[in-house]
Amino acid sequence: MSPAQTSAAAPTAAAARHENGGPARPAPDPINSVRCVGVHKSYHLGGEDVHALRGVDLDIAEPGFYAIMGASGSGKSTLLHLLGALDTPDQGEVLVAGKPLSRLSERELTDFRRDNIGIVFQQFNLIPTLTARENVELPGMLAGRNGADLRARASELLEALGVAQRAGHRPDALSGGEQQRVAIARALLFEPRILLADEPTGNLDSASSARLWELLARIAREHSTTVLMVTHEPAAAVHCGRVFVLRDGRVHGSIDTEGLDAAGVASCYQHLVRSA
Numbered sequence: 001m002s003p004a005q006t007s008a009a010a011p012t013a014a015a016a017r018h019e020n021g022g023p024a025r026p027a028p029d030p031i032n033s034v035r036c037v038g039v040h041k042s043y044h045l046g047g048e049d050v051h052a053l054r055g056v057d058l059d060i061a062e063p064g065f066y067a068i069m070g071a072s073g074s075g076k077s078t079l080l081h082l083l084g085a086l087d088t089p090d091q092g093e094v095l096v097a098g099k100p101l102s103r104l105s106e107r108e109l110t111d112f113r114r115d116n117i118g119i120v121f122q123q124f125n126l127i128p129t130l131t132a133r134e135n136v137e138l139p140g141m142l143a144g145r146n147g148a149d150l151r152a153r154a155s156e157l158l159e160a161l162g163v164a165q166r167a168g169h170r171p172d173a174l175s176g177g178e179q180q181r182v183a184i185a186r187a188l189l190f191e192p193r194i195l196l197a198d199e200p201t202g203n204l205d206s207a208s209s210a211r212l213w214e215l216l217a218r219i220a221r222e223h224s225t226t227v228l229m230v231t232h233e234p235a236a237a238v239h240c241g242r243v244f245v246l247r248d249g250r251v252h253g254s255i256d257t258e259g260l261d262a263a264g265v266a267s268c269y270q271h272l273v274r275s276a
Helices: 013-019 076-083 106-116 132-142 147-160 176-187 206-223 262-275
Strands: 034-045 048-060 064-069 091-096 117-120 194-198 226-231 242-247 250-256
Touching (some): 034 076, 048 076, 048 250, 064 076, 064 206, 076 194, 117 176, 132 147, 147 176, 176 206, 194 206, 250 262
Parallel strands (some): 117 194, 194 226
Antiparallel strands (some): 034 091, 242 250
């Protein structure tokens, strides 16, 4: 395991090149950036305070496929909900696409999330009475967008994700992998610069999971999107360029996956967890 593959700090790719003696690059466009500074979040459950996040620092400055990896209870989903503007931190600052979310009103947050952030959950959350195309169009319909434009955009996305032939089918007629692709199409409707995925393959078989990880990597690569996936699986994390390791509500380091297989990611992960 090389120092380049595990680190307690996670400099951006541009910063790393500069530190290694290469030319410094201009600062990346913040529209693809995700940043947390000293983020804390607690919940009151069963008469006790549960500290989900205990001072998270995270900096992603460029598009790519990234993962947040940690055991159950490490705060992964809580962090993703904060990045998706679905919740607010108790302390610290969350910045997405260059915007400090704490400075936005509820209405501004709703509009910002719709236009800049796509979210894919483990549960597909498709409306059972709507067809695949109608499920993809739904957020646009609720936002009052033009129906013809929505239909064209939904058809384009379903074609790109390989489920165009299933556009007229309701969710109960789709396989799990097809349902998740429809859910991803819906998340991409407004062409977000940030795509968040919370254990997106938890309900899929291994073959469907592998295809979905490859799809997310392709979306990041071909559309200059920042894709950030929460997972506990090395087999999922190995598809990402960099993996941030979360333990006990803090980021304890990161893994550069270049040259690693799933076993190598698991080994690096265990090293970081033991040294935390």
